[in-house]
Amino acid sequence: xxxxxxxxxxxxxxxxxxxxxxxxxxxMLFRPHEARYIGKWRIPFTPGLIPKRRSELAKQVGKIVDxxxxxxESIEQKLxxxxxxxxxxxxxxxxxxxxxxxxxxLTELLEKTHIPDAGLKVEMKxxxxxxxxxxxxxxxxxxxxxxxxxxxxxxxKAEEKIPxxxxxxxxxxxxYFSGEEGRYRVKKMTDDxxxxxxxxxxxxxxxxxxxxxxxxxxxxxxxxxSSPGTKELxxxxxxxxxxxxxxxxxxxxxxxxxxxxxxxKAKKFVAGQLDIQTILNKPISVYALPFxxxxxxxxxxxxxxxxxxxxxARIPVIMQKLKIADIVRRQIENxxxxxxxxxxxxxxxxxxxxxxxxxxLLGGLIGILQALxxxxxPA
Numbered sequence: 001x002x003x004x005x006x007x008x009x010x011x012x013x014x015x016x017x018x019x020x021x022x023x024x025x026x027x028m029l030f031r032p033h034e035a036r037y038i039g040k041w042r043i044p045f046t047p048g049l050i051p052k053r054r055s056e057l058a059k060q061v062g063k064i065v066d067x068x069x070x071x072x073e074s075i076e077q078k079l080x081x082x083x084x085x086x087x088x089x090x091x092x093x094x095x096x097x098x099x100x101x102x103x104x105x106l107t108e109l110l111e112k113t114h115i116p117d118a119g120l121k122v123e124m125k126x127x128x129x130x131x132x133x134x135x136x137x138x139x140x141x142x143x144x145x146x147x148x149x150x151x152x153x154x155x156x157k158a159e160e161k162i163p164x165x166x167x168x169x170x171x172x173x174x175x176y177f178s179g180e181e182g183r184y185r186v187k188k189m190t191d192d193x194x195x196x197x198x199x200x201x202x203x204x205x206x207x208x209x210x211x212x213x214x215x216x217x218x219x220x221x222x223x224x225x226s227s228p229g230t231k232e233l234x235x236x237x238x239x240x241x242x243x244x245x246x247x248x249x250x251x252x253x254x255x256x257x258x259x260x261x262x263x264x265k266a267k268k269f270v271a272g273q274l275d276i277q278t279i280l281n282k283p284i285s286v287y288a289l290p291f292x293x294x295x296x297x298x299x300x301x302x303x304x305x306x307x308x309x310x311x312x313a314r315i316p317v318i319m320q321k322l323k324i325a326d327i328v329r330r331q332i333e334n335x336x337x338x339x340x341x342x343x344x345x346x347x348x349x350x351x352x353x354x355x356x357x358x359x360x361l362l363g364g365l366i367g368i369l370q371a372l373x374x375x376x377x378p379a
Contacts, residue, residue: 007368130263138250
């Protein structure tokens, strides 16, 4: 009976020692969090293993994550997965549709991006652009002749139009003098002529009898304007004048006009054609809805494919720039040991408890074995 209690006692002692030893060992992984001192002498095994080796641990974990877990190859593989591509495309389409159907005006959108008074600013920029372009064109052509600056085909076409212009002028003249206004103009001119000559004018009228001088002159004017010789003469005159005009320098041409008036007219014309304020005060949907199918069905899939391909190609460079190992190391070094201990214990609570019990079991078995050895070989 004494032998049984002796073996049981040694087993219990061994179990207690084994269990406590494992529990203390597990505890010493985290505790104490800081070094403890007696005077200037640091107590051994303080701080705990993980707090003491936190920097080294952080460095090794960062290296493992960088080289084996979060690698460019794994990220590239994830980007190329059809599921990821589908989710990314759907996200872009959803966001695009929000903007396409938005009631927000362009003015409101620009104000949200900190660009107030967009209409005025656009008009100012447009006017500045017109000024710059006008001055640049003027400086470039100012010393050139019209003939040097205009394309040859333009000059040839203009010269070919001279006969048409002369025909147009002569026909307008015939139409004018055939009408009532032309009749009145000739009559007034003949009346003024006869009045200036006094009695001699009266004598001329007497010679003509009942026929007025206007009735004699007007048909002759129309006949003259309709004559082929008149057209040939006018063609020659216009050709001579055209030859003179194309030899003018633009400096001489521009002297006949006011730069300020020309530029202001150009600005008003462009502003009237564009109507910037009306454009900016319309909702985005007015401009975007006609392109909805093109954007969501064609453009976004192309952007998705090209964007993923470019991201995948740039992943190694991005990973190198990010320095994942350093990020992980800094995060672990700044992580609270108490919080880390709580996380580990919460996750491994059952396993650590089993380790403690295993230590007690092994300690108990060793205690029993020791008791048997002592009894087998008494002193």
